[in-house]
Amino acid sequence: MKKAWVLIPLAVFVAMLVFLGVGLKLDPREVPSPLIDKPVPTFSLQTLDEPSRLLSSADMRGQVWLLNVWASWCGGCREEHPTLVEFAQTRAVPIVGLNYKDQPDDARRWLGRLGNPYIASVSDLDGRTGIEFGVYGVPETFVIDKAGVIRHKQIGPITPDILRDTILPLVKKLNAV
């Protein structure tokens, strides 16, 4: 009986070790978004290509689409860009770019040099639309369903693995509805 008591500190220690071990694997930068399963924030912004033309969130109704928040000053965006360009060629889902707090000239040059995966990019010059979307670390990508509801948020660069394992299956599922 006495021996069982001696084991308790060891058990507590092992439990703590497990918790800390799991904690190491978690990314503290990935904060769950409260916007999941909420309607996409409305926006109506100038498009990057044609500033006189506006694109609004309502224009995208009726189709599954991705909103990718990017900027020419953002390193992670550059990292994920080839993946996006390649993905866009499959025409699996339209991608709208939210050009976050960027200089439109820089942004246009950036797309000209690295390729343009977007059906259109809109300029969020002052970052207000980004705040509506709860953006805190570019790049971020939202998967939005036909009814205009946010279904998934990817924080940080998209990798081919994330596309294949998470985003593409979700897009297919949403398209089937």
Added chain:
Amino acid sequence: MLPFLFAVLLAPAFAKEAAPVAADPVAEARLMQLSSELRCLVCQNQTIADSNAELAVDLRNEIREKIQAGMSDAEIKDFMVARYGDFVLYRPPVKNTTLVLWIGPFLLLAVGGGILVFNLKQRRQRAADPALSHDEAALAESLLHTDPTKETT
């Protein structure tokens, strides 16, 4: 030379930040109070009041505008939580998912206190008890009074 250079370089930034304070000290005090309770998501261990990350500056401006628009502190916090989640609050609300966070420390304290009291009581009992039972005392006594020289035969 270098500090001077820095001062010159930073001066416009400070000026930009400082301007609204003069405009409305009451609103600015509220802004500081509010933003010191909100977490900056870019540099997670700083408040929006402390952080100089661009997002924190933007959010301070957003809060400033909301104060000027006459929104209450609770409404502004709700606005932030709706976009960034409970994580932005340094004081998370009490609900099912945060219950452990709120009562966990008290629970641990109670358990630790319980163990301490239990151990202290046991120790006191041990101290109060005679060191040897009646039989043991008798045995010790008899051993002490036997002559060791006689025993070794």
